Amino acid sequence: MDYFGYGVLVFALIILFSSFVTVKQGTIAVITIFGKYQRLLRPGLSLKIPLIEVIHSRISIQNRSVELSFQAVTQDQANVYFKAMLLYSVLNHDEETIKNVAFKFVDSNNLMQALIRTIEGSIRAYVATQKQANVLAQRNEIVEHVKHQIDQVLESWGYHLQDLQLNDITFDEEIMRSMSRVVASNNLKAAAENEGQALLITKTKGAEADGNAIKIAATAEREAAQLRGQGIALFREEVAKGMTNAAHEMQQANLDTSVILFTMWTEAIKQFAEYSEGNVIFLDGSTEGMNNTMKQMMAMQLNQKPAADKK
Known part of the structure; x- marks a missing residue:
């Protein structure tokens, strides 16, 4: 009887402790009864029916990342090598979304394989329509194309693509x-x-x-x-x-005005002598020459007098 009592006590303690469930922050527990979905347990300490309610899975609602490395071929048959980083998370915390995440795939490995292959296929399809010379300049266009193509697919799985970064794009060595x-x-x-x-x-x-x-x-x-x-x-x-x-x-x-002309003529000769730079001027210094010069100057004076009288 003592052993039976101890056994009953131990069994009761096991049942009691199995009734308490602790769910970590950033995680939601999915409860099933005999394999059928029953309810969700939010972060914190919760109770469940011992031996009947079972924790099917614990769904992380935090952001998750994965690195990708794959190859694509351009329209002009050039090999392009991509290294990318994918950031994704559960779409929201609603019950239907969590149920979808918990039961859509067999396990997380199958989910990851489907997610990676879907993104690689979307990038390959886009690159196949572009020429090699345009790929390097179209990082943003490739990312936008992938988000537009797979957002609906991921939402049907209960996930959302947060970000896709193409960290490295390279070609064959000869092309580089x-x-x-x-x-x-x-x-x-x-x-x-x-x-x-x-x-x-x-x-x-x-x-x-x-x-x-x-x-x-x-x-x-x-x-x-x-x-x-x-x-x-x-x-x-x-x-x-x-x-x-x-x-x-x-x-x-009552003086002869021709003296003025003679004075101007002698002053001109004086200026020639003072400021000349080696030029030679031939002047007739004879009496006959002087008389001729005076006559010419007086003739010029007589020609100018009528004009002065008119004034």
């Missing part, structure tokens, strides 16, 4: 070398074009500066010539006024 040569030649071409543009700009700016300098110099020269002309005109005007006043005074004093 040819792409490097193309990039290098394009860089050299761009550098040559930039240098040509810089040289053209420099030459253009230099030509513009020279043109502006020539314009400024021409304007300054024109203004200087105008000022010189105005100065010469003023000088001539003052000389004419002075000669007119001198001739008027000499006429009033």
Whole structure:
């Protein structure tokens, strides 16, 4: 009897402790009775019917990640190698969603295999429509295509694709070398074009500066010539006024005005002698020559008098 009592006590304790269930945070437990779905247990301490209710599975509602590595072929028959990181989670915490996750696949390995193959197939289908030269520049387009294609499929399984990152996209070694040569030649071409543009700009700016300098110099020269002309005109005007006043005074004093012409002629000869730079001027210094010169100057004076009288 004592052994029987101890056995009953132990059995009762086992039944008692099996009635308590602890569910970790971020996990939901699925309870079945004789293989049929019964209810869900949320995180924390819960009770279940001993020996009747069974924990079928514990569903993680946290984000999960998996790394992918696979190959695809482009439209122009180039092999492309992808390394990607997939981030997914349970769609929501609703009872129907958790039931779908718990009973859709036999186990998590089957789910993972189906998920990976679905994403690989979607990427391969997209890459097959693109040429090798366009694949590297279409990371975002590939990700958007995959999300659009498999979102509905994953939702039917009770999951949601959080993110897909294409960490590495490579080609066969020969293709990579040819792409490097193309990039290098394009860089050299761009550098040559930039240098040509810089040289053209420099030459253009230099030509513009020279043109502006020539314009400024021409304007300054024109203004200087105008000022010189105005100065010469003023000088001539003052000389004419002075000669007119001198001739008027000499006429009033009954003096010969031809002396003015003779004085100007001698002053001109003096200027030639002082400021000449080696030029030779031949002058007739004889009496006959002087008389001829005086006659010519007096004739010029007589020709100018009618014009002065008219004024």
